[in-house]
Amino acid sequence: MADPAPRILPYGEAAIAEATAAIAHGDVVATPTETVYGLAGDATRSDAVAAIYAAKGRPSFNPLIVHVADLAAAERIAVFDDRARGLATRFWPGPLTLVLPLRADAGIARAVTAGLDTIALRVPGHRAMQALLAACGRPLAAPSANASNAISPTRAEHVAASLGARVALIIDDGACAAGLESTIVHDGVILRPGPLSSEALGLPAFRVETEGEITAPGQLASHYAPRKPLRLDVASRKSDEWLIGFGEVMGDATLSASGDLIEAAAKLFDALHRADASDRAGIAVAPIPDHGIGAAINDRLRRAAHR
Template identity: 70%
Template sequence: MTAPNASIPTVRLPYGTAAIAAAAEVIGRGGCVAVPTETVYGLAADATDSRAVAGIYAAKGRPDFNPLIVHVPDRAAAEALAVFDDAARRLADACWPGPLTLVLPIREGSGIASLVTAGLATIALRVPAHDAMQALLRATGRPLAAPSANASGSISPTRAEHVLRSLGGRIPLVIDDGPTARGIESTIIACVGGQVRQLRPGPIAREDIANLLGCAVGGAGAGIEAPGQLASHYAPSRPVRLEAMAARDDEWLIGFGPVAGDATLSADGDLVEAAARLFDALHVADMAERSGIAVAPVPDTGLGVAINDRLRRAAVPG
């Protein structure tokens, strides 16, 4: 799908009672709104309303073979939509609310719009930890499909400014609660057919999932099973060069650790700080008057696996 040509006024409201009421009203009449979560800002709509979900795809220009994550307030609401096995329950109890998405067999009669699952027999579910998304879930009383609030394939938004830069004029409302805490999207784990597999790395490391369950965690297959699996994703408008120890001519250098750069993800080499700053740094670099973006090496361990996953996809030409 492509984004509509018509421009609409986009209102920006600080998070609070009035903003949640306004957002719930928009969602109640089949619209979509941008709302912060602890990971990135999401573009939320009623997951049971096909036309509302189509509005998400249209606003983002998102391909309709790419499924969406559905946000719910608690595990009970999630179990009404999907079939949980023992591994899924253990992960939900340990990690929800929080930055973990579970891909599970969809429950018959769930009422979820088929566009949400992109025709798959599974559904991606998350219980968010952010007060704004939790408040919106409870105000609407609906499961909310909410991919990142940005044009498809572009840099994910961790501030309201990023949302406005990408989707201003395409959506009616952005709830602003400042920068997000985690800075990168949730870890996605599939629990299907007795197997546990990581479909997307994120704030909760694969080894932590394996330790929690006491079993091996497999990897993703060849097909698209969850968001964030396209080869080119999270991409700035300028070319990205990785593993850079210094900038070349006319490059903006994003540093890490001993590599200072024009800006740094973390001068101390702190991966948590780096994850929180990653997309904001890419937005800043993309707006700089340079022909390219270079990024210093980031260790490919722990949270660094998720950071490097985003960087490698950002560096693939769209």
């Protein structure tokens, strides 16, 4: 028997009210952000945070990103130095996560940080997450709304296919604009590339891939993975592969025929979902330039191909 389908509501007052009630009960809900769909729960409640880890099948050593309404709310949870405050002032609301020292009186459930003395914070720019934060009046832990290590969701149907009834409610507000998880910064170092490039942030490019000690979200070397084997930098597919094209390399699906990296980022995970659901045995992806947001696209593709 198939798993029961999750409840999906279009974004609006009714959806926000129902999601708020579910979160107040300790349940988790999926909501869009400008990056990917997030699986949101009350970051101050241990039972709600445990429900997030359980729904995703996420390892307990992998900390969660906490979403807050504004910089003032963030400063009640973490200690900001001048550099971090400058980044927050310039790029919040937006796809930037800052890893900062956790205040002793922050009231955040210990499982959120996986026992670390730092916390990952973000002020989202999407109307649905901002409305939910305002209605709940609480910080919301919200990793991507998919099973751990699977392809990230940029549409409500991706969440439904990955999590099913493990999520109480999905708020549907269409496709995510950025399509990649937020850029993560700690002490002036980029731990995970994202929609905000090193050039935009004015920080040196740096990428951490580790299967050992985890110091912030987004550091696992194997992540964002389809079920099928994935080949990168492919100009010509094999007969049993679904080709994701870019630029002059046309495929079964194309991230951007014009070679626009921003368009490619927005389409990446949706294309991977389509390829994984196809009748082909494998997936191939055309070469992607490694500058600007292309560095973040290639980061996700390398992790998806890592087995």
